[in-house]
Amino acid sequence: MLKTTVVESICKEIELQADYLKNKHLETIYFGGGTPSLLNMNELYDIFETIKRFYTFADDIEITMEANPDDITRDRLAILQRFGFNRLSIGIQSFDDNHLKYLNRIHNSQNAEDCVHLAQEMGFENLTIDLIYGIHPLLTLPKKEKKTDSAFTHGVHQIWQRDLEKAISLNVPHISSYCLTIEPKTVFGKWLQINKIPPIDEEFASQQFDILVNTLAESGYEQYEISNFCRDNRYSKHNTSYWKRHEYLGVGPSAHSFNGESRQFNVSNNPAYIKALSLGQVPADFEILTPEEKVNDYIMTGLRTKWGCNLLEIDKLVGQKWIKSNEEVLRQNISLNFLKLDNHLLTLTQKGKLFADKIASDLFLV
Structure with a gap:
């Protein structure tokens, strides 16, 4: 019975979230x-x-x-x-x-x-x-x-x-x-x-x-x-x-969503999820992303891929703020052969992939 109710709630959430994605x-x-x-x-x-x-x-x-x-x-x-x-x-x-x-x-x-x-x-x-x-x-x-x-x-x-x-x-x-x-x-x-x-x-x-x-x-x-x-x-x-930060809608308990400007995090508890939707409410926490948070998300996901991070895209979001605050971190990681910068494209080397999470966090804007 609970599984069927969850499915009904998922369908209701799809309806309520119809305008979330552009x-x-x-x-x-x-x-x-x-x-x-x-x-x-x-x-x-x-x-x-x-x-x-x-x-x-x-x-x-x-x-x-x-x-x-x-x-x-x-x-x-x-x-x-x-x-x-x-x-x-x-x-x-x-x-x-x-x-x-x-x-x-x-x-x-x-x-x-x-x-x-x-x-x-x-x-x-x-x-x-x-x-x-x-x-x-x-x-x-x-x-x-x-x-x-x-x-x-x-x-x-x-x-x-x-x-x-x-x-x-x-x-x-x-x-x-x-x-x-x-x-x-x-x-x-x-x-x-x-x-x-x-x-x-x-x-x-x-x-x-x-x-x-x-x-x-x-x-x-x-x-x-x-x-x-x-x-x-x-x-x-x-x-x-x-990884390329395209918009997506996640539905169901614990699901996450992203539409380029905001993030949503659905409640993980099934009864709470079902109850909220029975009242016509989306059971999610919601946050508008600042330009700095968008950059951090881009760094965290983009660096993990072969496509890396384009510094021109970062510049569109925060101007020269990111590059100025990370000059020394970039220099050190490039000299250690953890990062490679080629024509505005920042990628991890094979050696750097072992330390991806730390490198990304060191490059975050705080």
């Missing part, structure tokens, strides 16, 4: 967060019919469904095709059963491989899979098997290498890969506090990042964003729109 012609639609792949035909119908009341679709629109391997069945994929889904984002995380168990995933390595084959067999050629690196077997192996010598560490990297080789062998055009993080309010976060598990080994994660970049490059994948790789220019249209 552009009514959609190039991407993304179903993500929670378990959207479990929506039934009636729920998908209601959502799409509501969207079509207020927006038109581009001929080459990208419509993505985020799914877990255990959600992917022949019948489910057939339903998605009926509604025009042409891209799947599959949360595989790893092809190693020990790692999957540590990550508390329901699927196993064989399920992960089988679901990709099934999707391809059903005609979903445009696939992306998620992989996690930085999972040290000191976290996942039984105590009696744990070691700390360099030979063991080398063996650990072989697990990651096998993950990547398996992903490449599946011939998916897009791979997203993120470093393991431990959030404070999760079970792992509590275990970390009481020393039940060790903290993330940053040097180990850095080594695995290098393996990731080099292995995928050798197989023809372009690193177009720090964590995203594709073949044959098969960039994620949806995520690229975020």
